[in-house]
Amino acid sequence: MPDLLTMRDVSVTYRTEGGDVPAVRGVDLALSRGEIVGLAGESGCGKSTLASTILRLQPPSATVTGQVLFEGEDVLTMSWGDLRALRWAGASMVFQGALHSLNPVRRIGDQIAEPIRVHSPETPDREVEARVGELLEQVGLPPTRARAYPHQLSGGQRQRVMIAMALACRPRLIVADEPTTALDVMVQAQVLDVLSALVHELGVGMLMISHDLSVLADLCDRIVVMYGGRVVETGPAEGVFGGALHPYAGALSAAFPRVGDPRARFAPSGLPGDPPDPAQLPPGCAFAPRCPRAIEECTRAVPELRSFGADRSAACIRVAS
């Protein structure tokens, strides 16, 4: 059994004025120590919402059911004190859009040092400073940059600061939520290199969220594809990217060619229509309305996730066992 993170039947529902909106519907996900798992899907498929439950960071309007076990303990029910101790020291996050995720009026050095000071308050100042310098060097920034403010850094540098910050307390798990979305392609590659090198070097487990399946295929051991709040396919990275079972995973692979024109990424080939509105999900398979292989039966019942081999499953009735 995976020893780091186990999510069992997790559902997240947002209460809004227009009624309840299910963002995540019964997701299972597991991650072992040192493993890198990719979570793929279009925006609005529930992947970020799912990730926010790992540190219980979902907005107050959301209700979460199921279990989120971090090292065997349920994050959703643990006391606030235990939760605070877990946050950042057990699992940390790299958010997308580092400009907004960093406090604009505090020096980045202070912001990197903050979790260290919170989780090990007895650490002497000099040691904290040295650690901040070390972390900055690890992500390829000179330690003197600790005195800079976020607005003085470039987008790529800010994202590296986020990574340094995520490593500050030597966590066992890093949740990286679209860490490179806001960056241009060259910088994206640099930041991803830093991230993957460090994660491998330090043996940290990572849940990496992206809409770009090719990026995930490069970095991850396993990939989980989500659609309409549910997992539609999971398996080894190469298997899912190279030979997807579920038609949606296949379309997603085709939409993000590994080497290619970055302009193509916002015009996914072979994927007509829009992602489903979680407030108005179609009956049966959520992907059926856009699916080239859909038959009438697809709209009757929500397809269950079925096993195809040891480490492979997909939720599609059109896939032959």
Place this chain on the structure above:
Amino acid sequence: MSLATTPTTAVDSAEPRPRRRGYGRYVLSKVAGAVGSLLFMLVVSFFLFRVLPGDPARTLGRGRFTNPEQIEEFNRTYGLNESLPRQFLTYLQNTFSGDLGISLKYRVPVSDLLLDRMWPTLLLVGTSTILATVIGVWLGIRGAWNRGSTFDKASTGASLTLYSMPEWWLGLLLIAVFAVGWGPIPGIFPTGGLHSTDVDPSSLAGVLDTAWHLTLPVITLTLAYLADYALIMRSSLLDELGEDYLTTARAKGLRDIVVRNRHAVPNALLPTTTVIALSMGFIVSGAITVETVFSIPGLGLLGVEALEVPDYWVLQGTFLVAAAGVILANLAANLLYGILDPRVRT
């Protein structure tokens, strides 16, 4: 990997830009703006008091002069029979050398009067502004943090009502209830003034006596000022609460109260500082009317009393002091903003 571990760009290895230079440039631009405002204020005052009234000797004297010699004397004293540019120069010279004319009512130099009357105003306005800022910001933080709570609704409603109230009317009510007495409430506070006649103001008893006299006016002004600050602080903190860096702070394992005090509040204080700076004129208005209602011998009362005569040079003097005070306070707030927000420095 090779790209990542070596510092990639020149910007990376560059030292952070020296802070003082950025701030220095900011200070310079703000000081230049304040100097511009001060000069503009002098021009406005010149036009208000010498050009608009038409024949200043007649309007300013208003029946005070009975024979042509007096008018001639008056005009010569103020250089009013010279050309306009010439008059402006004389006016500038006089103003900068501290010669603001002689009060028609008191027959003493206006500058002496102003200096004499400045302290009660500074005491009243200073105390009230500090109290109002502290209480207002606190109310705003509490309201925004527990948005929609009973406390929030009560404090927002009270703030809006206070904001809609002429501050001097509030003062009148407080006098009626707490100084004159109303029903079972005894009137324990003085109805006005700064000292009792029988106490030496410099003794300990005198200081306490002054504090006693200032209690109601300070409460009035504090309530009047804090409404604005509470509303502004509340809305700018609400703006901050949706920001991503607060999620980061929470994810780091910080207690909610630390997230609020260390991350949200400092950022929310920035727009509040700007608004407080812009409300300096409002502070002056409050001083004028509340001093009138409580008969506190400050600059505001001096100006209002000069209205009845009308004592133009005193009016001009109080106008210049009030405007200069607002401009300088504004400048101070801007400079403080520069210290608080690193983004304006660079």
Place this chain on the structure above:
Amino acid sequence: MSAAGGDGGGGALRPPATLSARQLARRRRRDALGRNWRIFRGNRSGLLGLAILASFVLVAIAAPLLASPEGLDVTKATGGVLEPPSSEYWLGTDDQGRSVLTLLIWGARISLFVGLAATLISMVIGTLVGLTSGYFGGWAGGALFRVTEWFLAIPFLPFAIVLATVLGRSLLNIIIVIGVTSWPSTALLIRSQTLSIKERPYLERARVLGAGRWHQMSRHVLPNLMPMVFANTTLTVAIAILTETTLSFLGLGDPTRVSWGSMLDDAFAVGAITTGAWWFIVPPGVCVVLVVLAFTLIGQALEEVLNPRLKDR
């Protein structure tokens, strides 16, 4: 208001092809108005403000029916000096023996009129200056912006007091004084809005298609500014009424007319506080607070309609 609320489908029956561009634009604007009214209706404090304001406006309009103007004439006063409320004088009498209620009713006219008229002046100056400095930019726009900032730095009340003293005491002068001293903040707001509208794509298109500056300004910039100007207007009226009250209290109002501020000035002058004549002090102040509060609430609700981001407040 109900006309705007029930609108939106009025022109829909006609085939769209017969509508001219102007008709289309007008209908779109009317639809937007209906939509906005529906949002406004959802704002309880905004509706409360509207109700308070409507009742005061009704009283002001119906003043001659509610109380005879003779009640304002000192020589025809029938009551005693500072009589407490009775069945004859519901809110007592003032120091001249006039009914306080009569003074209040007629005072509503002056206070509302001065507030609205002064706001009109302030809005016209503020919009013109803001639009010009924002739209034309360059040397002249920059200079106008500087002047606006300088004006903003001059404390409002001392400026108004001095101006009122120099101009003399009359209804028109007090309107001018308030209008002339309260425009800079409007100008700054309009300027920043104009700058942001200027950057929008449809204006760029209009420019590319060869639209002249006047056409761009009158057809694109100004209509988009109007809602913002409207919300700001209601907030300015609140400030103008407060200022009128304060100036009248300081004795700078029109000596021949009764406003709420001049009533309070009288009350203060005759020592109504020390004699305990609360009926001469409390009602005028309450009226001021209610009307100013009403305008503030409406203004806030309008801002919310225009800027949905504020809605959570």
